[in-house]
Amino acid sequence: MNGLVNWVEIQKRLMRMPAMAEKDPGKFWGKTAFMYDKMSKLETDYTINQLDTLILAPTDSVLDVGCGPGRLAVPIAKRVARVTAIDASDEMLRYCMKNAQEQGITNITPKVLDWSKAVVGEYIEKHDVVIASRSVGLQDLIKLNSAANKYVFILSFANSPSLKEVQMSFFEGISEEKLPDVRMNRMFGYNIMFNILYDLGIDPNLKVVKDGFTRKYDSRQDAYDDLRQLDEVTREREPIFRKNVDKYLLEQPDGGVRLLRETKTYIMWWEPQESDIGLL
Numbered sequence: 001m002n003g004l005v006n007w008v009e010i011q012k013r014l015m016r017m018p019a020m021a022e023k024d025p026g027k028f029w030g031k032t033a034f035m036y037d038k039m040s041k042l043e044t045d046y047t048i049n050q051l052d053t054l055i056l057a058p059t060d061s062v063l064d065v066g067c068g069p070g071r072l073a074v075p076i077a078k079r080v081a082r083v084t085a086i087d088a089s090d091e092m093l094r095y096c097m098k099n100a101q102e103q104g105i106t107n108i109t110p111k112v113l114d115w116s117k118a119v120v121g122e123y124i125e126k127h128d129v130v131i132a133s134r135s136v137g138l139q140d141l142i143k144l145n146s147a148a149n150k151y152v153f154i155l156s157f158a159n160s161p162s163l164k165e166v167q168m169s170f171f172e173g174i175s176e177e178k179l180p181d182v183r184m185n186r187m188f189g190y191n192i193m194f195n196i197l198y199d200l201g202i203d204p205n206l207k208v209v210k211d212g213f214t215r216k217y218d219s220r221q222d223a224y225d226d227l228r229q230l231d232e233v234t235r236e237r238e239p240i241f242r243k244n245v246d247k248y249l250l251e252q253p254d255g256g257v258r259l260l261r262e263t264k265t266y267i268m269w270w271e272p273q274e275s276d277i278g279l280l
């Protein structure tokens with residue numbers, strides 16, 4: 001159906017990735033793997049809110065499109081029969097499989113695959129549940145729809161700081177380079193995905209859940225030493241870095257500190273529609 005507004009075009013313009021990411025997504029994203037893995041571990045306590053919203057059966061096969069270090073793929077694997085974790089970056093998949101191994105999980109199949117080139121039925125078979133979280137999968141909802149038997153779930157940040165924004169806030173004023181503005185704008189939030197789906201003839205379900213990044217440290221020094229690894233800080237800029245981090249450290253009664261940065265994530269899902277999707 002042609003909607004009143006061309007939401008697909010709006011999304012295309014907003015989600016445009018740097019040229020390097022489009023040319024070689026594996027290389028581009030591989031460079032962020034260490035940082036992303038570390039940030040997603042700070043998110044573990046809150047990720048449960050996303051997991052508990054997913055509709056999963058113990059017999060399900062799940063496809064995680066752009067799985068990264070397995071933030072979702074690894075805990076999902078504990079709840080289903082098998083997970084296919086695809087990513088353009090072998091470095092991300094390496095983290096994913098390391099995280100799986102550390103938790104004794106053996107039912108994840110990793111696949112290096114550029115989803116934008118993947119053809120469902122050729123490179124990748126249908127799965128019961130398809131998940132695309134903060135990933136390239138969000139760019140083509142029809143393709144996700146065609147890969148699922150039971151449900152498609154899409155997830156991203158909901159009008160609240162993204163992982164990138166949280167990470168960058170620790171390093172503000174540290175580099176001479178002006179950091180890109182990655183703040184969320186409510187005008188261009190999950191309303192776009194909702195409207196694209198609506199115009200495809202789908203009635204999506206929506207839930208917004210609390211998300212966040214947290215960790216308890218024995219001391220401020222431990223927090224600085226841990227979070228400093230998320231980027232680079234010169235000796236001269238160390239005081240700026242500490243002041244940035246201090247904004248998010250809460251004193252604990254036992255003498256330690258807790259990093260706390262809350263945000264929100266949306267989860268949108270639907271039952272896949274027939275092949276005439278979009279022509280309704």
Ligand SMILES: C[S@@+](CC[C@H](N)C(=O)[O-])C[C@H]1O[C@@H](n2cnc3c(N)ncnc32)[C@H](O)[C@@H]1O
Binds near residue numbers: 025026065089136
């Ligand atoms: C922001 S991370 C999200 C990771 C994970 N889904 C999550 O929610 O934590 C985006 C992931 O998508 C992967 N990716 C980017 N472009 C891709 C493509 N064309 N095909 C497959 N994966 C891609 C990246 O390598 C990265 O691991």
